[in-house]
Amino acid sequence: MLQRLAAVFTGKISRWVTLAVWIALAMLLTFALPSANENVQNNAENLPDASPSIAADHMLQQYFPDSSGVPALLVLQREGGLTDTDLQAIQALTEQLTNQTLPAQESVIPLHLMPPVALQSIISEDGSTILVPIAFAQETETDVLKENLSFIKGWLQEHTGSDIFAADIGDGLTARFTGPVGIAVDATDLFLDADIILLIATVLLVLLLLLMIYRSPLLAIIPLIGVGFAYLVTSPILGWMAAQGWISIDSQSISIMTVLLFGAGTDYCLFLITRYRDELMHERGTRSALIQAFKGSSGAIAMSGFTVVIALLALLLAQYGSSHRFAIPFSLSIFIMGLASLTLVPALLAILGRASFYPFVPRTEEMERERAARLNRPVKPRQEAHKLWKKIGGFVTEKPWTVIVTSMIVLLTLGAFATQTQYKYDLLSSFPADMESREGFKLIGEAYSQGELAPLTVITKGLDEAALQSTIELVKDDALVDHVTEATVSAIDASYSSFKIVLEIDPYSLEAMDYIGTLQQQLDSIAGDSSYWIAGQTSEQYDTQQLTIRDNVIIMPTVVVLIVLLLLVYLRSIIATIYLVVTVLISFAASLGLGWIILHVGLGYDAIQAAIPLYAFVFLIALGEDYNIFMISGIWKKAKHMPLKQAIREGVGETGAVISSAGLILAGTFFVLCQMPITILVQFGVITGIGVLIDTFIVRPFLVPAITQVCGRWAFWPSKLKLQAEKRSEQ
Known part of the structure; x- marks a missing residue:
């Protein structure tokens, strides 16, 4: 069966048909379907809706819409202390954002309406730093968020007369965006050109290694052609599936998929090519050598590829979104690469024949003697293979x-x-x-409590005023808590209340995540028949853990x-x-x-x-x-x-x-x-x-x-x- 299958892809006409089919398929899919990169969704949720932190976010949006949304934290700092001019620019910004809201913008603190005493209360103790939260709607596209931040940056630079977002501006006013929005935008920017750089670096590395191993330019290119066609077929299929809403893909999965295709795909090609080279040392006919090589390696290649595909599909069992999103791109790319290595690559080898290995062409002993006689040279002794x-x-x-x-x-x-x-x-x-975003976080940690970057919000239902106050006092006494805000009653349903907890430690640390368990125990001890939810980045990380x-x-x-x-x-x-x-x-x-x-x-x-x-x-x-x-x-x-x-x-x-x-x-x-x-x-x-x-x-x-x-x-x-x-x- 394997011999008959190999004959299909290596015949005088069928090898060209095989190549033509792959070319047509790649062109058709590329022009007819969107590429994977066109449907990347870098802000896709990693936690399922049933996660406690996500349920808490939904409660926050439903009963406290004014405090919901994803915050972009604008932090401004001047080492010698913020000047009146600095504060006026910041107040003018909040007035601008209040009068003309940006797309998906939900709220901003109206600093322009605050009297001087109230304004001073939100500035850091040393007078050097101010933190301005700007909330945007949940699940806003990252491109929209990036445009919003770019508008604010341009507006501030115009009204302050300097590039306050520059890397180093000395003792002048410095500004940085951080918080969930700043982090999301930075994460997207990190991958903007990374895919192209990664692709070029991977191709050059594989090409260099293949040249070192086989010392044949053509042979080094053949696996890359196979991988290239596999990528051209895989990318539009993934893009179409994402456009249909069947799967979601992100930049991280595309980057790793590219590496996997080149690494594993080249391996499968090498398994066949190495066996083909060995057979050419004993077979005069290139097609018969290729058929024998296919017969000897195709079973292992197919089984190897199938093993990888099945193992990667197991990621569909993951509930964490990022892991779940890896399953289809990775397994599909390996499946298509396996098909290419068993159809396209044999066809290319059949087309090129022994020339694939030029200048170190493998020949039988008889062919070596004939060549030596033709060139009037002595026959070189054949070195033992794989010594x-x-x-x-x-x-x-x-x-x-x-x-x-x-x-x-x-x-x-x-x-x-x-x-x-x-x-x-x-x-x-x-x-x-x-x-x-990381520099902004550092500025906040130096001027305020680090917990200001991502405070926790506790939503309660059914607690009377006395019990609610007792809960706040209990939470305040924890050594990891910097401060707790006063409780806010929902304007939609008075049985719901909320208060914020600002930690004294890094809210993204393991210690902060461990605190979620402590907080749950504290709330359990006082909740009784009432209900509670904990929202915030630290709570989400705890659920992620x-x-x-x-x-x-x-x-x-x-x-x-x-x-x-x-x-x-x-x-x-x-x-x-x-x-x-x-x-x-x-x-x-x-x-x-x-x-x-x-x-x-x-x-x-x-x-x-x-x-x-x-x-x-x-x-x-x-x-x-x-x-x-x-x-x-x-x-x-x-x-x-x-x-x-x-x-x-x-x-x-x-x-x-x-x-x-x-x-x-x-x-x-x-x-x-x-x-x-x-x-x-x-x-x-x-x-x-x-x-x-x-x-x-x-x-x-x-x-x-x-x-x-x-x-x-x-x-x-x-x-x-x-x-x-x-x-x-x-x-």
Whole structure:
């Protein structure tokens, strides 16, 4: 069947038809459907409506519409103290925004109506800083928010006569936008040109690595053509699905999808190309060599791709929005890349033939003699293929216990450091230090309580005045609370009241998130039959933490179970499935531990984003099994007609080169994420790239073959290969 399938894509006419179909499909989808980047939604909600913090926001909007909305915090500071001219400009701004509201603007404090005494009360104690909240409607498009902030910046610069938002203006008036709106706008700006930069960097890196590995310009371009067509097909499909409202995609998922396409896609192409090159050393006919290469590698490629697709689809079980949004783009891109590697790439290789490998063209021994005679040159002795990796295979089979013990000591030691990893849940800390919203937060923390950046709002229902006052006094006494505002009664329903809590600590810190649990206990103790809700950024982060824990507990085991089932179907061996999965899990722990050492000790991060372990787990487990499947399938095939020890030695020798090349390229593409300006991608790139290298150079060539050698014929149990191995051992 595989031979017939290969013939479909490699025939004299059908190869050109295959290429034409891909070109037509890419052009049709590109021109007929919107691209993924046209339907990016960077402000999509990450928390479901059932989350307590989201329910609290809805209550706030319903019963306290004047205090609802998403705030943009405008902070203005002059080191020597704000002047009367500064205050007049600020008052003029609030008058402008009151008389002519901006799109989606809900409220602004009318500073222009405040008497001087009241105005002084909202200025910092040292007189240097003032904070002006400007609220916008929930779920306003980021582009609209950005235009609004740009208008305010232009207006202030015009009325103050200087660029007060410049990076460094000395002792003059300084202004910064921060808060939820400022953070959202900065997050979008970080990705404005990042996709193009990431794409260029990834293409150049893959091209350079392919040239170093194969030293053939044409061969380096072929995988990139396959990846390019896969991207051209994937992007409009995702854009159309997003336009229909079936899925939502963000810039972060598009960036990682690009990396995944180039890394995993190039790997699949290399699996076929390497086998094709080996076959050309023994087959005179290029088409017959290609058919044999397809027959020998297509099953592993298809199974590898299917494993990754299924593992990534498990992210659909995530309730946290960002994780859930990854599932479709990632799995669809790998599925389409798998199709391209099994149809388009064979067609391209068939079209180019041996010229694909120019100037180092692989030929049979007979062809080499004919060429030497034609050029009147001596025949060069043929070097043994995969010499280094065959030596490694020999060492592993001769000293398997040494390899197992050494590898496990290294991996478990690194894995122990994973338990020391610290996590954070806020977006602000992932920004560069010179981003406007982060600088604004710093200004607020220096002049006011840091909690002013994101105060908590408690909404109560059914508390009488005495109980409400007792609740406020109870909350005030907590050491983490800077101050609590007076209660406000809803004008819509008098049974609802609210008050704000301004923390003394960073509202985005883990300590502030832990305070939510304390606050819930305090409110429970006094609530009785009444109800309460807690709104605010800290409350949302607390819900994010709980959802992250829930998603990890559900998705990680699900991925493991799915991969176990796939391996059982493909290998028909319980023993091999067990140790293949266990080694990948140990490799993941080692990756997380070594990644934490590099990020914390080497790069100075005090914590990593809490979503990273789940992302890294899904990628590393799925991609790690990719290499397992490719190597073990080679060993299994050889074990059908030779002793297991020899099969392992030759299997490692033949697959070691391609797996190491593929691993270097895949790790390199993930490391490209390190040049992105947002630290969650830097951290993800470091941990995942390290994980791929550990899989490539420790687990796959050493640990897995050594365990297979120790297990002997039981590695095949209960498949028929075990019986065949027993018969050969008896003979």
